Amino acid sequence: MEVKFFTPTREYSEKKDEFDKAIQSVINSGSFIMGKEVTDFEDAIKKYTGAKYAISVASGTDALVIASDILGFKDKKEVITSPFTFLASASCIAMHNAKPVFVDIDETTFNIDANKIEEKINPNTVGILPIHLFCQMSDMDKIMDLASKNNLRVLEDAAEAFGMRWKGSNGIVYKHSGTIGDMGIFSFFPTKTLGGYGDGGMIVTNDAKLAEMAKMFRVHGASKKYHYDYLGYNSRLDTIQAAVLSVKLKHxxxxxxxxxxxxxxxxxxxxxxxxxxxxxxxxxxxxxxxxxxxxxxxxxxxxxxxxxxxxxxxxxxxxxxxxxxxxxxxxxxxxxxxxxxxxxxxxxxxxxxxxxxxxxxxxxxxxxxxxxxx
Incomplete structure (x- = not known):
């Protein structure tokens, strides 16, 4: 017997008609960039996660880079995060000339040890970037409490955490990963729980201003075509990927x-x-x-x-x-x-x-x- 670490072909075989129909619909429409399927998928993400705003981008890494820029994780400021993660969780800080400040992890969960964050906070600290790894979320009660007390921004790296929900010690309802901090991001890399047939990512937030900035940043910083309010990025979720992901989200x-x-x-x-x-x-x-x-x-x-x-x-x-x-x-x-x-x-x-x-x-x-x- 051979057991592959991951294979997408079984899921495709099971739902072949749905995937083929969704992809063919995009091809027939000819709308390959920011098509209707992209907006529909963003709306579906908002409904599933409870986030007020969902802005799709080209990858989870792009989502981190853009959100870090918007939240001010740059210009030699410090952002606290974990050393036990994928490169993008810290490179998104360093790429803007900010400094990743690492904190050790909890051996049981592999997430950042929230009890060790406070000792790293100083006047130059502007944010915390917790990563929700593998099967569970970081201690968002402790992290949000520290952020509130120290006026820090929180960017949740939920690239691996789609579907995870946190209630914490005092909550009434479970909150979806990515929706607790100022901004959160998801990756739709093929191996993810919600994975596409290529790269894809999403930024979520409950803040209207941050959402508006994210919408502009993903299209070169434009508020409307050829009108640039910021120096932004070229990072858009392909319409075909949105169509595929919409099928997967239903299941x-x-x-x-x-x-x-x-x-x-x-x-x-x-x-x-x-x-x-x-x-x-x-x-x-x-x-x-x-x-x-x-x-x-x-x-x-x-x-x-x-x-x-x-x-x-x-x-x-x-x-x-x-x-x-x-x-x-x-x-x-x-x-x-x-x-x-x-x-x-x-x-x-x-x-x-x-x-x-x-x-x-x-x-x-x-x-x-x-x-x-x-």
Whole structure:
């Protein structure tokens, strides 16, 4: 048996008629840039997430770069974030000549340790950029409290967090990821819980002024055609991608339920494996298993063994950002963030997507156990 880490073809086969119809409709219309499907998808995102405004862009990275610019994460100001994430979560700060200030992570959740943020706040700090990773959101109660007390902007990197919801300790209703801070972003990269057939991203906010700026920034800073209020970007979601994503959004809740079911298959089979640790969920929230991670002893040897046995895996993330060459100028060194460094050597993502079968999960788990029996 072969178990791929990710495959989009099964979903396409299941819903082929819907996808073909949606794509063909765009081709027939000839409206490939900012077509009706884009507006319809933005409206659907607003309805699903509860955000007042949703502005689609070309990628999750573009969403971070544009939102960082709008929120003033630039000109040598400092923004607090995590070193354990994809590059874009910090490069969006550095690209505007601001300084990413890293805080170590919580070993259970892999998210930023909110209890360590306050000690990094100083008069030059302008914002906090929490990343909601893998299956759960950061501690937004603590983060929003710190932001309020210190007059800081909050940009939620929810690139991996579509569908996740946070209630916290004092909430009445669950709030969707990305809608709690000043601005939030999503990525629609193909592997995501809501993923397209190419790149795509979204900015959400409840602030009318920020939304208006985002709409201008994505089209070169124009308030109307050839009238430029800002120096902006060229970042628009393709109409075909919007059409594909609209089809997927209709089925998303069922997909999230299946991901939860798959995660429970893994937990049931691996709970008695002493060499594997399964991360826990913290806070009053509704998780979504975009990725299923374990912490594994002899991780790299396990990866090699699984590859030999036709099991696809991935490592998010093998090198924390503070140790990346591109951030040498920040002056961090090995040992500065011991939890992130430890997790980076042990973390391993196993195959999880709605179409994976229980037999395939059983095959993966049996292979893991057989490795440790050697």
């Amino acid at each position: 998303l809740d069922k997909s999230i339920e299946k991901r939860l079911k798959v995660s429970n298959w893994y937990k049931k089979r691996l709970i008695d494996c002493e060499y594997v640790k399964i991360p826990g969920i913290k806070g009053e929230q509704k998780p979504v298993y975009y990725v299923f991670n374990i912490l594994a002893e002899s991780r790299d040897k396990l990866v090699a063994y699984l590859k030999q046995n036709n099991v696809g895996t991935s490592i998010y993330y093998p090198i924390p950002l503070h140790l990346q060459k591109c951030f040498n100028h920040l002056g961090y060194k090995e040992g500065d963030f011991p939890v992130a460094e430890k997790v980076s050597k042990e973390i391993l993502a196993l195959p999880i997507y709605p179409e994976i079968t229980e037999d395939e999960v059983d095959f993966v788990c049996t292979a893991i156990k057989n490795f440790y029996k050697k």
